[in-house]
Every structure is written in C-alpha cells, then in structure tokens.
Amino acid sequence: MDTRRALLEDLIARFPHIPAEAVLKEDLLRSGIAFDSSALTDNDAGEVKPKSYFIFSFDHKPLRELGEAAVRRPPEEIALTGGPWELRRTIVSVRVNPDSPYRVSAGEDGLRLSLDAAPIADVALPPMPPYYRHALANGKSVMEIAPTIQWGYLIYLTVLRLCQYFGAKEECQYCDINHNWRQHKQEGRPYTGVKPIDEVLEALAIIDAHDLEHASRAYTLTGGSVTSRVDGFAEADFYGRYAQAIEERFPGRWIGKVVAQALPRADVQRFHDYGIRIYHPNYEVWDKRLFEIICPGKERYVGREEWHRRILDAAEVFGPRYVIPNFVAGVEMAKPFGFATVDEAIASTSEGLDYFMSRGVTPRFTTWCPEPATPVGRDNPEGAPLEYHIRLLEAYRATLDRYGLQPPPGYGPPGPGNAVFSVSSFMDTMAPESVDSAEFATLG
Numbered sequence: 139m140d141t142r143r144a145l146l147e148d149l150i151a152r153f154p155h156i157p158a159e160a161v162l163k164e165d166l167l168r169s170g171i172a173f174d175s176s177a178l179t180d181n182d183a184g185e186v187k188p189k190s191y192f193i194f195s196f197d198h199k200p201l202r203e204l205g206e207a208a209v210r211r212p213p214e215e216i217a218l219t220g221g222p223w224e225l226r227r228t229i230v231s232v233r234v235n236p237d238s239p240y241r242v243s244a245g246e247d248g249l250r251l252s253l254d255a256a257p258i259a260d261v262a263l264p265p266m267p268p269y270y271r272h273a274l275a276n277g278k279s280v281m282e283i284a285p286t287i288q289w290g291y292l293i294y295l296t297v298l299r300l301c302q303y304f305g306a307k308e309e310c311q312y313c314d315i316n317h318n319w320r321q322h323k324q325e326g327r328p329y330t331g332v333k334p335i336d337e338v339l340e341a342l343a344i345i346d347a348h349d350l351e352h353a354s355r356a357y358t359l360t361g362g363s364v365t366s367r368v369d370g371f372a373e374a375d376f377y378g379r380y381a382q383a384i385e386e387r388f389p390g391r392w393i394g395k396v397v398a399q400a401l402p403r404a405d406v407q408r409f410h411d412y413g414i415r416i417y418h419p420n421y422e423v424w425d426k427r428l429f430e431i432i433c434p435g436k437e438r439y440v441g442r443e444e445w446h447r448r449i450l451d452a453a454e455v456f457g458p459r460y461v462i463p464n465f466v467a468g469v470e471m472a473k474p475f476g477f478a479t480v481d482e483a484i485a486s487t488s489e490g491l492d493y494f495m496s497r498g499v500t501p502r503f504t505t506w507c508p509e510p511a512t513p514v515g516r517d518n519p520e521g522a523p524l525e526y527h528i529r530l531l532e533a534y535r536a537t538l539d540r541y542g543l544q545p546p547p548g549y550g551p552p553g554p555g556n557a558v559f560s561v562s563s564f565m566d567t568m569a570p571e572s573v574d575s576a577e578f579a580t581l582g
C-alpha cells in the first residue's frame with residue numbers, strides 16, 4: 139500500500155463485517171499517537187484525566203524521549219468520532235509515539251486526529267474524574283494508587299509494580315513492567331512498588347464517595363508474578379488479601395478480578411474464597427515453540443502444558459465464563475523467531491482460541507505495543523502487520539459464534555459506539571446485543 143490511509147481503506151473494504159472503528163483503533167494501538175502540546179493535560183491540576191501508567195509504559199519511546207509529553211502527561215484515553223468513516227464513539231488507550239503518522243492537535247472546532255496530516259476523526263478527551271481531585275491522607279494521589287481506565291469502568295490496581303520473573307531468561311519478552319518501574323523512579327515520579335492494602339482501601343473509598351453515577355464497575359488486582367514471597371505471602375494470598383479487604387469493606391460494589399500466574403487448583407479456590415469473581419491466568423501466546431521463547435519465566439516456573447491444564451482446572455472453580463486468559467495479539471509475528479506470514483500466525487492463534495472456546499473458556503486479547511525497552515519491541519518497532527489484527531478480530535468472532543458463546547463478562551458494553559475496552563477492539567466488533575445484561579447485574 140502506498141500510504142497508511144490506503145492500507146486502512148483496503149482493509150475496511152476487504153473486511154466489511156469488521157467495523158471501520160476497529161480497524162482504525164487497532165492501527166492506533168499498534169502504532170501509537172503523537173500529541174501536540176494543545177492535546178496534553180495539565181497533569182493533576184487540569185480538567186483532563188492524565189495517563190496514569192497503570193502497569194506497563196505502553197509507549198513507543200522511553201519517557202526521556204517523549205518531549206513535552208514527559209512533563210505534561212497525555213490523556214489516559216481518547217474518544218474518536220466522525221471523520222471520513224463517520225466513526226461511532228471509539229475509546230482508544232493512549233500509547234505515545236512522537237514518530238507516529240497519527241497526531242492529535244487542535245483544529246478549528248476542537249481537537250482532531252490526523253493521519254499523515256489529513257484529519258480523520260474528532261477527538262474528545264476524558265474529563266478529570268472528581269475522585270482524582272482528592273488525595274489520600276499521606277498525600278498520595280488516587281491516580282497513583284487506584285487509577286481508572288476504560289473511560290472510568292475499570293479500577294486498575296497494580297498492587298505489585300515489579301515482576302519476580304527477572305532478567306532476560308525469565309521476563310516475558312514483550313513486557314516492560316520492571317523497566318517501567320525503574321524509569322518512573324529515575325524520573326522522580328511517585329510510583330509505589332507494593333501498594334499497602336490500607337492505601338488501596340482509602341483510594342477506593344474516595345472513588346466510591348465521588349463516583350456518583352457508578353461508572354466504575356470492576357476492579358482488577360494485578361502486578362508481577364510472585365515466585366517466592368512478597369510481604370511474607372505467596373502469590374494467591376498476596377493478591378487474595380486485597381480482594382478480601384475490598385469485599386469486606388465494599389461488598390459487591392465492584393466485580394473483582396485478578397491477573398496472576400496459572401496457579402494450582404487449591405490456590406485458585408482461595409482466590410474465589412477471597413471474593414474474586416474473574417480470573418485471568420494469561421497464556422500470552424499459543425504456539426509451543428514461541429511460548430518457550432517469548433515467555434521463558436512462565437515456561438520455567440509452570441510450563442506451557444501445565445499452564446493450560448490449570449486454566450481448565452480453574453474453569454471448574456470459577457465457571458468457564460469467568461476464567462478469561464489473555465494473550466498478546468501480534469507478538470507471535472515478532473522477528474526474528476515469530477511466524478513469517480499472517481496466515482501462519484492466524485492459524486496458530488485460532489488453534490488456541492478453538493482449544494479454549496470449545497471448552498467454554500473465552501480468552502481475550504490486548505494489542506501488542508512494541509515497547510522499546512523490551513527485546514521484541516526493540517527489534518520490531520512497527521509491531522505486527524495491521525492485517526493480522528483485523529483477521530484476528532474476524533477469527534475471534536467466528537470462533538465465539540461457532541461455540542455459541544457470548545463475549546466475556548466484565549468488559550463493559552459491546553458493539554461499535556458502545557465499547558469502552560480500550561487496549562484492543564475485540565469488544566468494538568461484538569454485536570451490541572451480545573451480552574446478557576442480567577449477568578452484569580449479578581456480577582456488578
């Protein structure tokens with residue numbers, strides 16, 4: 139394709155059942171966005187919700203190379219509408235890339251997104267939520283302890299900002315959690331390594347008091363893998379105690395989720411007993427050879443086959459719909475070891491989707507962001523081909539339909555114009571009526 143615009147238009151024409159909103163969103167997530175100073179925030183003093191750096195950097199450059207965006211944070215997300223494709227409202231997580239062909243800047247009638255200098259969408263920024271204007275008693279911000287993403291739907295509790303998979307032989311090859319912690323510390327930003335439970339409860343109390351419309355519906359407990367102990371606890375109890383404290387203080391106020399290793403069944407049962415309702419034992423990449431290369435820590439501590447077996451065991455504890463393992467879409471095409479063609483990559487990923495969905499387990503995915511401090515990001519700054527991402531959306535929807543499954547719970551409303559899930563467009567491609575709202579009522 140001669141231009142990026144031509145690439146998008148070709149894919150929109152060839153995949154008419156994939157909304158144009160999803161095509162553009164995938165390209166923004168894999169390529170990042172440049173921001174003019176007019177589109178940056180005034181951090182915690184302004185009217186726009188700033189990017190919280192809720193777990194990974196999700197940027198295409200290190201902080202020190204972001205220019206003004208390193209001092210005045212970009213917004214957490216953007217909402218796109220209009221433009222030549224008449225976009226319905228599309229929420230996109232912000233990944234900063236000063237070299238991106240996409241740029242947000244001030245136009246005559248407000249902010250706009252342009253591609254290679256031609257306008258393609260109107261842009262709205264998330265308003266500063268009232269709860270971000272209140273600090274904890276010790277001065278820490280709510281954004282630092284309990285940021286919200288997905289336009290306020292999800293409270294993202296990265297209670298452990300480091301992973302005990304450490305170094306090149308253990309860290310997942312696309313993950314910059316440990317690097318991100320170091321760069322924020324080096325820049326002197328507040329960045330709590332282990333969040334005390336009391337601070338989490340205090341931040342949640344502020345959210346609960348000021349989120350009068352109950353936009354926040356779920357929380358995710360997450361962070362690095364625990365291979366030894368943190369605060370004296372192994373992984374299930376380390377993360378589980380937060381859920382226990384939250385559920386005791388705010389029973390049923392939010393849907394509780396945890397992202398953790400695929401743990402033995404007894405540990406998984408403890409998660410459930412602590413009050414967690416959705417479990418994410420992320421399998422990251424399906425192919426056996428690539429899993430061993432890309433996820434050496436997971437291979438070393440658990441092993442691929444055992445990881446998958448534990449996912450199915452967990453389905454017996456939580457119910458299959460409530461075990462939702464993530465994979466990182468696109469990383470299986472990372473050079474030099476990844477699949478060379480989109481066909482091969484889609485065939486492999488589809489095999490994984492089939493394996494889980496045929497057993498009632500519905501995976502979900504995030505779009506790979508090639509962060510520069512990671513081995514695969516450094517070697518693949520362009521990420522995966524856009525066609526891969528569009529064909530994955532197609533394969534995901536087809537497999538879901540083949541097994542008569544609904545989109546996984548806990549991701550907000552489905553469908554173009556409705557979806558709030560911001561780090562992949564899989565919810566934007568679902569039929570608007572495809573979620574059982576009664577299930578959300580019981581969960582939330």
Ligand code: SF4
Pocket residue numbers: 300301302303308309310313314315361362363
């Ligand atoms: S398990 Fe892998 S993806 Fe998760 S925090 Fe550790 S290194 Fe990152």
